[in-house]
Amino acid sequence: MNTGALHLEVASIDEEEDVNRAVELLQDHHVYDVARGQTMRCMLLSMSSEQHYFVAGLHPLVADGMSFQSILKGVQQLYIARDHDQAYKAHQFSYYSEKQHAxxxxxxxxxxxxxxxxxxxxxxxxxxxxxxxxxxxxxxxxxxxxxxxxxxxxxxxxxxxxxxxxxxxxxxxxxxxxxxxxxxxxxxxxxxxxxxxxxxxxxxxxxxxxxxxxxxxxxxxxxxxxxxxxxxxxxxxxxxxxxxxxxxxxxxxxxxxxxxxxxxxxxxxxxxxxxxxxxxxxxxxxxxxxxxxxxxxxxxxxxxxxxxxxxxxxxxxxxxxxxxxxxxxFTAAEIQEALRFSRGPSWRSQWPETVIQRIDQIAQSQPQEVAVRCRTTTSTYAEVLAHENAIAAALRVARVTIASPVAVLLEPSHAWVSSLLGIMRAGAVHLPLDLSLPWARLAAMVHDCQPNIVLVDKDSMQYVSKLERSDMQVVDISSIERQDEATAILASADDLAVILYTSGSSGAPKGIMLKHEGLRNWTEPLGQTFNLGREVILQQTSPTFDLSLIQVFTALCFGGSLCIISRQQRGDAEAISKMISDEGVTFTGATPSEYTTWLHYGKRNLHSCAVWKTAVCAGEPVPASLVGQFASLGRTDLTLYNVYGPTETSFTCTATQVCLSTSSGDIAAVRPLPDYSVFIPNVLDKPKDDVWDWKTMHRSGDLERWLDDGQLLVEGRIDTQVKLRGLRIDLAEIEHAILEVAHGELCEAVVSVRKSSLDQPEFIVAHIVWAQTDNNRRDLGVIQSRLSKRLPKYMCPAAFVSLNKMPTTTSGKLDRRLIADLPLPSVANRLGDGEE
The missing domain is CATH 3.30.559.30 (Nonribosomal peptide synthetase, condensation domain)
Known part of the structure; x- marks a missing residue:
C-alpha cells in the first residue's frame, strides 16, 4: 500500500528536554527530501495520557510563517467540527501560482x-x-x-x-x-x-x-x-x-x-x-x-x-x-573601556634624554665590546665613539648650526653609523641619502630639505654633483682622524634628530621629522617588549627607511652589535640568510616581503641558525603564509613579532607576538607600546574633549578597530580600496583570499587593476610567487576554483601572472606601483603559465 510523503510520527518521551531536542533536530539538522515531496515533518510527543507536545517543521519553499498558522487553524477546525464536510476548506497554492503566471x-x-x-x-x-x-x-x-x-x-x-x-x-x-x-x-x-x-x-x-x-x-x-x-x-x-x-x-x-x-x-x-x-x-x-x-x-x-x-x-x-x-x-563605560585599550602601559624612563647619551653610557661601560660588524672588519664601542666625536668636531668646524640638516651620502658601513651618531651629537639633523635611489629623487630630497653640509667619503664624493646643489659644503669623513677627546653633546630632547623621506601619495618625496625624545621614548621600553639582551642585530635596510634606525638603536642602546650587509647584497636572500647563520645574528627586523624571500631562498641557512631568537615584522601586513613559513623552520625558540605604526610616531606605536601555529585570522592584531596611545575616531561621531586633549596626534589613514580582548586589528589601508565597475573592492582583501585558498602553495600575491585600452573595461590581475613545497604541484586551476567559491565573481582576478620574485622598494616593501605597471604577458598567461 502506498503511503503519502507526510505522516505523523508518534513517540513517548520522559522529560520536556526531549521536546527541545526534537525542535533542535528540525531547526538545525533535518534535511527535507524535496524531490520526493518531503517538505513537512510532524511529531506528536507524549509524556503521559494527558500531556502531549506537537512539533512540526516546514520547508520554506512550500510555506511561509502565516501558512503554519493556517495549518493549525485547519487542524483546530477539524478537531472541533461535528460535520467534517463543514471543516476547514481553502484554495491550494497552485491556484495562486497559476494566477501569478497569468x-x-x-x-x-x-x-x-x-x-x-x-x-x-x-x-x-x-x-x-x-x-x-x-x-x-x-x-x-x-x-x-x-x-x-x-x-x-x-x-x-x-x-x-x-x-x-x-x-x-x-x-x-x-x-x-x-x-x-x-x-x-x-x-x-x-x-x-x-x-x-x-x-x-x-x-x-x-x-x-x-x-x-x-x-x-x-x-x-x-x-x-x-x-x-x-x-x-x-x-x-x-x-x-x-x-x-x-x-x-x-x-x-x-x-x-x-x-x-x-x-x-x-x-x-x-x-x-x-x-x-x-x-x-x-x-x-x-x-x-x-x-x-x-x-x-x-x-x-x-x-x-x-x-x-x-x-x-x-x-x-x-x-x-x-x-x-x-x-x-556606546555607553560611557564602553567608551572608557576603549580608551583603556587605546593607551599602552605607563613607562618611567631611566635613560638620559637622548639616545646619543645612552650610547655614550654603553660605550663607557664596555669600550672593547664589538659595536659594528661590516664585511670582514669590526669596530668596538670605543672606536665608534672616537669616530663619532671626530665627525661632530668636524661639523662644528664647518659651522653647523643646531637643528640644521646634514646630508649623508655613504655606503652602509662603520662610517655611516659614526656619521649618524656624530651629526646627532653636534645637535644637527641626520638626512640619509641612499645610493640605490634614482639621482633625481635624491636631488628632490636635497632641494626640499636644503642641507648646507653633505658628508661623503672618497668613494661617494664623485656623486655629489648629481645632487644638483653646488652651494653645499662637502665634508670628506675618510680624511678625519679619530678623536678620543669627548665632544660635548649639544642635542636636547625637544630638538629634531632625523628627517626621513618616504613616498607621498603623489609619488613625490615627503619628509618626516623625528625628535630626540621620540627616539628615546620608543627605544627604551624595547628591552622589555622584545626581551632584549646584548643582541647581534642584522642591518640590511635602506638608511632612508625608519627600520634602519630601529636596527641601529636596538643594537647600540642595549650593548649589542650591529651586523651590516653591503648595499649590493640587500636583495640577495641567499647572502642575507648566510650572514644570519655565519655571524650568529640573534635579532632581525624586516618587512614581510623580505622575510618571505629569505625563507623561500635561504631556508636551509636559516634552519641551521640556532641563535636566531627574535624576528620583527614591520612596514607591511603579516600574511598567514609567512607565519606558516616561520612555523616550517620547526624552531620553538624563535619568536615572531608584528609591529605597526606610521613613521611619524617615531617608528611604530604597537607590537604583539605572533603565534606560529596561527594559519589564518587576526594576525594584524596588535597592542599599543608603552607610553603610546592609539585612538580610532568615528568620523560620524562627535569628538570627545577628553580624548582629543593632546598636543599632537597623527592621522594614519589606516582602517582599524578594537577587538573585545583589547587588541587593535589593523585591517588595511584606505588607499588599497578601489572602485571597479561601480563596486568598491579592497585589493588587500583579494590578496589575502588568494593566499588563504592556496593552502601554502603560494608565498606571495599582489593584485592590481588593469585596463587593456581606453575603451575596454577594467579587470583584476594577480601576480603570484609559488612557494617551494614538497609536492611542487603548482596547480593554478585548483586555486582559481577555490577562489571562485571564496570571493564573488567581480573580485576574482581575470589573469594570474607568476613571478620568480616580487619587486620591492629600497625599503624592502612591495613596490606596488611597479607591479601595477608590469607588462602583461600573452593571453595564455590568464591561465598562469607565464613566469618572469
Missing part, C-alpha cells in the same frame, strides 16, 4: 515593474562589511502598518550607516517582507506567499532623524503599493547580477512579524494556542531579534550591534529632531 503573461505587472525599474535604474552597491566584522569579505554563501515599525526600520538604517566604513553606507537598500496575501480568498492558503521588497534608502549623515523617518514612510508605502511583482521576476527584469557572497539588491532584511489578533480554543479547553512560542502580538512587542551571518560576525559583535540599535531607537524616540550622527552608539 498576470505576468498578460502584462498585469507592467505598471509596478516600471516603478521598480525607475527606483533601481542603477542598483545600489552591496552593503559594505560593517566595521566591527572580523571578516574582510562575505564568503560565498509583512505589512508596515504601524509607526513603531517605521521607526525601527529608520533606526536600523542609521545603524547600518554608522557602522559602515566612512562614505560607504549612504546608498543602501534594506529588504522587507510583505505577507503578500492581498486577497481575502488567499488568507488561509498554505504556501510560500511572502515576497521581498527592496527599500532604497539613501541618506546623508548630516540629516535629522525625522527627515529619514518621513523618507522611510514614503519609500515603504510606495514599495507596498507595488508589491505584487514576485521578487525573482523583478530581478530578471532588472538584469541584476547574482553573487555567491551576497544577496541581490539588499543584504539586510527586516522581518516585521504580526502576532495573532485572537486566540483559538481547542475543544472544551480554555487554553489558547499561540502560533509563536512566546506569543508575540503586534500590540505586545517586547523585544526585537537580530540575526547575523556567523561567518561575518561573532557573538560579541552581534551583541554590540544589538546594544547600539537599542540605543538608537531610544534616542530617536526621545528626540526625533536629532541628527543621525548625534546619539552615542
Amino acid at each position: 498576470n505576468l503573461a498578460t502584462g498585469a505587472f507592467d505598471g509596478e515593474l516600471e516603478f521598480w525599474k525607475a527606483e533601481m535604474a542603477v542598483p545600489p552597491p552591496p552593503l559594505p562589511i560593517l566595521t566591527l566584522s572580523r571578516a574582510s569579505s562575505r564568503p560565498a554563501s509583512s505589512v508596515y502598518e504601524n509607526e513603531r515599525a517605521l521607526l525601527r526600520l529608520a533606526a536600523f538604517r542609521v545603524l547600518l550607516l554608522r557602522y559602515s566604513p566612512a562614505g560607504n553606507g549612504e546608498d543602501v537598500a534594506v529588504g522587507i517582507g510583505d505577507g503578500n496575501r492581498t486577497e481575502s480568498e488567499m488568507m488561509d492558503v498554505i504556501g510560500p506567499f511572502v515576497n521581498s521588497l527592496a527599500l532604497r534608502l539613501p541618506i546623508q549623515s548630516s540629516a535629522r532623524f525625522y527627515q529619514l523617518l518621513q523618507n522611510v514612510r514614503d519609500k515603504a508605502f510606495a514599495a507596498l503599493a507595488n508589491s505584487k511583482v514576485p521578487f525573482q521576476v523583478l530581478l530578471n527584469e532588472l538584469k541584476v547580477s547574482r553573487s555567491t557572497s551576497h544577496t541581490p539588491l539588499f543584504q539586510t532584511f527586516i522581518n516585521y512579524r504580526q502576532g495573532l489578533h485572537k486566540t483559538e480554543h481547542w475543544g472544551k479547553d480554555d487554553d489558547s494556542l499561540a502560533v509563536y512560542s512566546v506569543e508575540i502580538a503586534i500590540s505586545k512587542i517586547v523585544y526585537d531579534t537580530l540575526v547575523v551571518r556567523k561567518d561575518l560576525c561573532g557573538l560579541v559583535e552581534v551583541q554590540t550591534l544589538a546594544k547600539s540599535y537599542e540605543r538608537l531607537v531610544e534616542a530617536f524616540t526621545t528626540d526625533p529632531d536629532s541628527p543621525l550622527n548625534s546619539p552615542d552608539l
Whole structure:
C-alpha cells in the first residue's frame, strides 16, 4: 500500500528536554527530501495520557510563517467540527501560482515593474562589511502598518550607516517582507506567499532623524503599493547580477512579524494556542531579534550591534529632531573601556634624554665590546665613539648650526653609523641619502630639505654633483682622524634628530621629522617588549627607511652589535640568510616581503641558525603564509613579532607576538607600546574633549578597530580600496583570499587593476610567487576554483601572472606601483603559465 510523503510520527518521551531536542533536530539538522515531496515533518510527543507536545517543521519553499498558522487553524477546525464536510476548506497554492503566471503573461505587472525599474535604474552597491566584522569579505554563501515599525526600520538604517566604513553606507537598500496575501480568498492558503521588497534608502549623515523617518514612510508605502511583482521576476527584469557572497539588491532584511489578533480554543479547553512560542502580538512587542551571518560576525559583535540599535531607537524616540550622527552608539563605560585599550602601559624612563647619551653610557661601560660588524672588519664601542666625536668636531668646524640638516651620502658601513651618531651629537639633523635611489629623487630630497653640509667619503664624493646643489659644503669623513677627546653633546630632547623621506601619495618625496625624545621614548621600553639582551642585530635596510634606525638603536642602546650587509647584497636572500647563520645574528627586523624571500631562498641557512631568537615584522601586513613559513623552520625558540605604526610616531606605536601555529585570522592584531596611545575616531561621531586633549596626534589613514580582548586589528589601508565597475573592492582583501585558498602553495600575491585600452573595461590581475613545497604541484586551476567559491565573481582576478620574485622598494616593501605597471604577458598567461 502506498503511503503519502507526510505522516505523523508518534513517540513517548520522559522529560520536556526531549521536546527541545526534537525542535533542535528540525531547526538545525533535518534535511527535507524535496524531490520526493518531503517538505513537512510532524511529531506528536507524549509524556503521559494527558500531556502531549506537537512539533512540526516546514520547508520554506512550500510555506511561509502565516501558512503554519493556517495549518493549525485547519487542524483546530477539524478537531472541533461535528460535520467534517463543514471543516476547514481553502484554495491550494497552485491556484495562486497559476494566477501569478497569468498576470505576468498578460502584462498585469507592467505598471509596478516600471516603478521598480525607475527606483533601481542603477542598483545600489552591496552593503559594505560593517566595521566591527572580523571578516574582510562575505564568503560565498509583512505589512508596515504601524509607526513603531517605521521607526525601527529608520533606526536600523542609521545603524547600518554608522557602522559602515566612512562614505560607504549612504546608498543602501534594506529588504522587507510583505505577507503578500492581498486577497481575502488567499488568507488561509498554505504556501510560500511572502515576497521581498527592496527599500532604497539613501541618506546623508548630516540629516535629522525625522527627515529619514518621513523618507522611510514614503519609500515603504510606495514599495507596498507595488508589491505584487514576485521578487525573482523583478530581478530578471532588472538584469541584476547574482553573487555567491551576497544577496541581490539588499543584504539586510527586516522581518516585521504580526502576532495573532485572537486566540483559538481547542475543544472544551480554555487554553489558547499561540502560533509563536512566546506569543508575540503586534500590540505586545517586547523585544526585537537580530540575526547575523556567523561567518561575518561573532557573538560579541552581534551583541554590540544589538546594544547600539537599542540605543538608537531610544534616542530617536526621545528626540526625533536629532541628527543621525548625534546619539552615542556606546555607553560611557564602553567608551572608557576603549580608551583603556587605546593607551599602552605607563613607562618611567631611566635613560638620559637622548639616545646619543645612552650610547655614550654603553660605550663607557664596555669600550672593547664589538659595536659594528661590516664585511670582514669590526669596530668596538670605543672606536665608534672616537669616530663619532671626530665627525661632530668636524661639523662644528664647518659651522653647523643646531637643528640644521646634514646630508649623508655613504655606503652602509662603520662610517655611516659614526656619521649618524656624530651629526646627532653636534645637535644637527641626520638626512640619509641612499645610493640605490634614482639621482633625481635624491636631488628632490636635497632641494626640499636644503642641507648646507653633505658628508661623503672618497668613494661617494664623485656623486655629489648629481645632487644638483653646488652651494653645499662637502665634508670628506675618510680624511678625519679619530678623536678620543669627548665632544660635548649639544642635542636636547625637544630638538629634531632625523628627517626621513618616504613616498607621498603623489609619488613625490615627503619628509618626516623625528625628535630626540621620540627616539628615546620608543627605544627604551624595547628591552622589555622584545626581551632584549646584548643582541647581534642584522642591518640590511635602506638608511632612508625608519627600520634602519630601529636596527641601529636596538643594537647600540642595549650593548649589542650591529651586523651590516653591503648595499649590493640587500636583495640577495641567499647572502642575507648566510650572514644570519655565519655571524650568529640573534635579532632581525624586516618587512614581510623580505622575510618571505629569505625563507623561500635561504631556508636551509636559516634552519641551521640556532641563535636566531627574535624576528620583527614591520612596514607591511603579516600574511598567514609567512607565519606558516616561520612555523616550517620547526624552531620553538624563535619568536615572531608584528609591529605597526606610521613613521611619524617615531617608528611604530604597537607590537604583539605572533603565534606560529596561527594559519589564518587576526594576525594584524596588535597592542599599543608603552607610553603610546592609539585612538580610532568615528568620523560620524562627535569628538570627545577628553580624548582629543593632546598636543599632537597623527592621522594614519589606516582602517582599524578594537577587538573585545583589547587588541587593535589593523585591517588595511584606505588607499588599497578601489572602485571597479561601480563596486568598491579592497585589493588587500583579494590578496589575502588568494593566499588563504592556496593552502601554502603560494608565498606571495599582489593584485592590481588593469585596463587593456581606453575603451575596454577594467579587470583584476594577480601576480603570484609559488612557494617551494614538497609536492611542487603548482596547480593554478585548483586555486582559481577555490577562489571562485571564496570571493564573488567581480573580485576574482581575470589573469594570474607568476613571478620568480616580487619587486620591492629600497625599503624592502612591495613596490606596488611597479607591479601595477608590469607588462602583461600573452593571453595564455590568464591561465598562469607565464613566469618572469
